[in-house]
Amino acid sequence: MTTSLWRHARLTTLAGTGWCDIDHGAMVVQGERLAWVGPDADLPRDLQVDAEHDLGGALVTPGLVDCHTHLVYGGHRAREFELRLQGATYEEIARAGGGIRSTVAATRAADEATLLAGATQRARALMAEGVTTLEVKSGYGLSLEHEARCLRVARALGTALPLTVRTTCLAAHALPPEFDGRADAYIDAVCQWLPALQQQGLVDAVDAFCERIAFSPAQTQRVFDAARALGLPVKLHAEQLSDQGGAALAARSGALSCDHLEWLSDDGVRAMAAAGTVAVLLPGAFYFLRETRLPPVQALRDAGVPIALASDHNPGSSPGLSLLLMLNMGCTFFRLTPEEALRGVTVHGARALGLRDRGTLAPGQRADFVVWNVAQANELAYGFGHNPCHRVVVAGEECL
Ligand code: NIG
Numbered sequence: 001m002t003t004s005l006w007r008h009a010r011l012t013t014l015a016g017t018g019w020c021d022i023d024h025g026a027m028v029v030q031g032e033r034l035a036w037v038g039p040d041a042d043l044p045r046d047l048q049v050d051a052e053h054d055l056g057g058a059l060v061t062p063g064l065v066d067c068h069t070h071l072v073y074g075g076h077r078a079r080e081f082e083l084r085l086q087g088a089t090y091e092e093i094a095r096a097g098g099g100i101r102s103t104v105a106a107t108r109a110a111d112e113a114t115l116l117a118g119a120t121q122r123a124r125a126l127m128a129e130g131v132t133t134l135e136v137k138s139g140y141g142l143s144l145e146h147e148a149r150c151l152r153v154a155r156a157l158g159t160a161l162p163l164t165v166r167t168t169c170l171a172a173h174a175l176p177p178e179f180d181g182r183a184d185a186y187i188d189a190v191c192q193w194l195p196a197l198q199q200q201g202l203v204d205a206v207d208a209f210c211e212r213i214a215f216s217p218a219q220t221q222r223v224f225d226a227a228r229a230l231g232l233p234v235k236l237h238a239e240q241l242s243d244q245g246g247a248a249l250a251a252r253s254g255a256l257s258c259d260h261l262e263w264l265s266d267d268g269v270r271a272m273a274a275a276g277t278v279a280v281l282l283p284g285a286f287y288f289l290r291e292t293r294l295p296p297v298q299a300l301r302d303a304g305v306p307i308a309l310a311s312d313h314n315p316g317s318s319p320g321l322s323l324l325l326m327l328n329m330g331c332t333f334f335r336l337t338p339e340e341a342l343r344g345v346t347v348h349g350a351r352a353l354g355l356r357d358r359g360t361l362a363p364g365q366r367a368d369f370v371v372w373n374v375a376q377a378n379e380l381a382y383g384f385g386h387n388p389c390h391r392v393v394v395a396g397e398e399c400l
């Protein structure tokens, strides 16, 4: 196992309350883990290292975690964007058979290599800004064969690229055309697919879209029951366009996260707090759909619900590929503090994926970290449209 020393850094560790900065900091990496983190002056005297890196005072944070993406799909929805600019709403387009369904058609028509090439390009764009852990949902296949294909592509990303990929099965994303008028039968089918997908090692978690234009709370519950019976954790697209009570339902099923949440009720906040469910806010979708209703950030704070931020990259509601921009949007739109925003894409993003071994700079954590061309961590949320990411280390290996 190799040991490396990273010194003369400004470490924003996030390992307690506040930024937890160490101004003249050092880290000792052993293999894939951080073995020691502290002030340069306190480095163990008898330390033997294989490599030493002088960071010249640069800022270091934990590697970024994008805990909600739909990275695998075919085609794009630029025409739908034009229709929305002319006044059509996201819901109207979905009800008319466009929206998610149009991406399902394009995804089914694409071959696996094409899907992988597209997803790889997108993942690389996120990685260039310091993303070291990425969640990827299925949900544009909507048949056993095509969902499996999308999840295989997601797994392949994690093998081909230096980052952790967590896969989420979102077969309950929309009703495919072959099940028109038979939503309950489709949910039965999804529940039957889960064991097969799990046996192929393709599923780390199960998600659903609980909404007027998608699935009801009762249908969502059936998907969750099937997932829980297999020991799979659940999460939910909840309260994005209306209050369906989905977040409370998900929290009662022990959900890792509820995502979107613009229409979250007090009851939903309480249920999430009681269950330790993470609130994943998605300012990219809020922006792109020109939503006006804000998620109840102060109520989430008051209740002690951990708040994460993610790109929600997808072709319909959030086609951007910048997690740093989400920090800025999380602050400007949702009034998060820059520190909350950074926690949202590190420690809380990791928690939304059920991962406790990353998201802070502390001994025992995975050595996933980013060296930035800025002096202080609040600048990461302040700027936008430029990329201050300088060096990226994943599991102890420098990869950018
Ligand atoms: O997270 N809300 C549901 N799913 C995606 C959008 C999917 C699409 O429009 O293609 C989201 O916003």
Ligand code: FE
Binding pocket: 068, 069, 070, 237, 312, 314
């Ligand atoms: Fe989403």
